Amino acid sequence: xxxxxxxxxxxxxxxxxxxxxxxxxxxxxxxxxxxxxxxxxxxxxxxxxxxxxxxxxxxxxxxxxxxxxxxxxxxxxxxxxxxxxxxxxxxxxxxxxxxxxxxxxxxxxxxxxxxxxxxxxxxxxxxxxxxxxxxxxxxxxxxxxxxxxxxxxxxxxxxxxxxxxxxxxxxxxxxxxxxxxxxxxxxxxxxxxxxxxxxxxxxxxxxxxxxxxxxxxxxxxxxxxxxxxxxxxxxxxxxxxxxxxxxxxxxxxxxxxxxxxxxxx
Numbered sequence: 001x002x003x004x005x006x007x008x009x010x011x012x013x014x015x016x017x018x019x020x021x022x023x024x025x026x027x028x029x030x031x032x033x034x035x036x037x038x039x040x041x042x043x044x045x046x047x048x049x050x051x052x053x054x055x056x057x058x059x060x061x062x063x064x065x066x067x068x069x070x071x072x073x074x075x076x077x078x079x080x081x082x083x084x085x086x087x088x089x090x091x092x093x094x095x096x097x098x099x100x101x102x103x104x105x106x107x108x109x110x111x112x113x114x115x116x117x118x119x120x121x122x123x124x125x126x127x128x129x130x131x132x133x134x135x136x137x138x139x140x141x142x143x144x145x146x147x148x149x150x151x152x153x154x155x156x157x158x159x160x161x162x163x164x165x166x167x168x169x170x171x172x173x174x175x176x177x178x179x180x181x182x183x184x185x186x187x188x189x190x191x192x193x194x195x196x197x198x199x200x201x202x203x204x205x206x207x208x209x210x211x212x213x214x215x216x217x218x219x220x221x222x223x224x225x226x227x228x229x230x231x232x233x234x235x236x237x238x239x240x241x242x243x244x245x246x247x248x249x250x251x252x253x254x255x256x257x258x259x260x261x262x263x264x265x
């Protein structure tokens with residue numbers, strides 16, 4: 001039977017934790033390393049609803065993308081949102097491993113899954129940060145050729161919305177048809193210049209600010225905000241499949257209760 005520490009080591013192989021950004025807090029964050037694991041729940045976030053789902057199902061471990069502990073925690077009580085989640089994890093003896101920016105950057109991680117979800121071909125790095133111990137390049141973002149070159153920005157926004165199940169896609173038309181696309185799962189608006197420098201005419205990301213849309217239009221770049229959850233949740237099912245293959249004695253399931261947090265009127 002696999003233990004929590006075994007699953008951590010596997011995740012460290014496919015998305016080395018030392019490659020996470022300096023601000024991040026990815027890793028083995030809650031629980032006991034020697035806890036035997038029969039059921040693993042995979043989710044983008046560890047919310048109280050996700051913990052309750054894991055407890056009902058009998059999971060010993062949650063593997064998530066966003067860290068359940070991000071800012072320093074000075075107390076663990078039921079008087080804070082983070083404290084309540086941590087208490088429920090501990091009281092139900094559920095461990096938590098969170099692979100965040102290391103999984104964003106890894107080969108086959110968030111951005112690779114996003115590129116595949118949007119049917120890009122000739123996939124390359126948007127911003128390469130380095131090479132891991134196995135010689136694989138890593139870094140945030142990907143580039144690729146559009147599945148159907150020649151679409152307008154509006155047509156491509158409709159395609160992205162359908163493929164990712166986004167509540168809405170905000171976009172600015174940079175005045176070019178969609179040929180070469182950059183993607184950045186989550187909040188990657190700061191990589192606008194990277195997309196432009198790579199010769200991309202279109203950039204799909206999330207959490208964009210007003211001035212970034214203005215900058216994109218000035219650069220002649222189609223810029224699409226498809227939502228943080230949809231652009232990152234694409235990694236959950238493939239990650240669950242990889243865990244199931246590596247640990248066939250364990251049941252692995254993607255959260256059924258965790259969904260996009262907002263709706264579009």
